[in-house]
Amino acid sequence: MCQYLKLKFLLLSISCILLISCQTNQDIIEIKDEVDLIPEGIAIDQKRNAVYLSSIHKKKIVKASLFGGNPSDFIASEEHGFKLGVGMTIKENTLFALSGEESDGKSNSMLSTFNLDTGSLLHKFELTDTVNHFLNDLAISDTDQLFITDTKGHRVYTLKYPDGELELFLNDEQVKYPNGIAISSDNTKLFVDSWFEGLRIVDISTRKILNAKHKDTSEIGIDGLKYFEGRLYTIRNGGDDHSKHGLIKISLSEDENKILAVEDVIINDPMMNVPTTFDIVNGTIYLIANSQMDNLDQSLNEVIDRSVLTNTYILTHKITDIVKE
Secondary structure, eight states, X not given: OHHHHHHHHHHHHHHHHHXXXXXXXXXXXXXOSOTTOOEEEEEEXXXXXXXXXXXXXXXXXXXXXXXSOSOEEEEOTTGGGOOEEEEEEEETTEEEEEEEEEETTEEEEEEEEEETTTOOEEEEEEXXXXXXXXXXXXXXXXXXXXXXXXXXXXXXXEEETTTOOOEEEEEOGGGOSEEXXXXXXXXXXXXXXXXXXXXXXXXXXXXXXXXXOOGGGSSSOEEEEEEEXXXXXXXXXXXXXXXXXXXXXXXXXXXXXXXXXXXXXXXXXXXXSXXXXXXXXXXXXXXXXXXXXXXXXXXXXXXSXXXXXXXXXXXXXXXXXXXXX
């Protein structure tokens, strides 16, 4: 009887776990790499069933399977001049990765591109001068036109890949301290987050900002931004208040010129410890749940307390309310 009850309890526990998983459409991927990775950027390679993480602390890119196994350096620390790793994206067989830092009174920020088969460096585009720059996040159009936020320079740059050069696209007080950036499916609009102004919608052909300051998305720590099926998704970094960490969804008007609503998708998940960026593949969101960024002295790039570091966890979420086909 005792063994029967134990078996019954075990089966019930498994059923509860499966039920919770089905109800939340969430799962956790554990990356057992260095606990002091402090990742900021993430990109999912569907073709190779791989995940790439860019490290701020280690100044490198790590590759692992989509199940979290076999983590290894895709590029080693400071290889090819790679700096503090931030935003990344994948298109076809190319990984686009941003990095940068300040040294000797100069700001050095760059876009590096890599062949996913060989790991070899394909191109590198740099901004290096005494003016503060920090290329932070990027979006790419169907015609390989890149748009990149410069958070410290308060600008958006563009680049026609692979033969073009970094050129100024937008320099406007209405996008001061830009971070996350996304592009519409028809490649006509940019969505740019500004710390003080909130989410701004930019007409690419005219470079005009179409919407007013958006208070609900200003000064809340937005990081990363993706357009998917007529909506926007983004991370909210609640700073010291971890209860505000999470993933939010932003609904747009039919013409995508206005923001209609901001809704919580995942808030205050126990796995979250300063979530940063994410990727979306086939309707599944893969987000860095615990960058542990608040345990890094960013001025020195040194870990504050190594005793509390953990492995990196990627939280997945299946999007079920598709708006457009």
